[in-house]
Amino acid sequence: TPLFVPKTLPSAPAEQRMVLVACGPYTTSDSIAFDPLTDLIEVIVRDRPDVCVLFGPFLDAKHEQVENCQLLGSFTEVFKLCLKMIIEGTRSAGSQLVFVPSLRDVHHDYVYPQPPFLFPELPKDDRPRVHFVSEPCTLDVD
16 A cells, blocks of 8 residues: 555656756866867757756856957957857757856846846847846746
């Protein structure tokens, strides 16, 4: 005899979702080349998660090359390049992408709560799967 009998039984099991969560920075300490980000994109393409929640910083204010002004473009240009890498690189996986800012994102407002990133250049075809949220936020998957 079971010790615990639930009063109601679920009618059907909920569909499983694969959620990948990653936290920046997405660069190594000695380079702004985004090599770890490239590795992450390869994992997303290989594993095809339903949702990828990506926390910043995407362009870290504490990175040596940022602090010493050694970038070849503006902070915003480098950030947009990073977004473009992620969005275009994961297109074949079809994963929903959720971008969460960090107070260490050098190109973004460093107030709390933080507003979502703005990316008006987002291609129309990617808009259904790319989401920019505030920090903090509540995320409801299904």
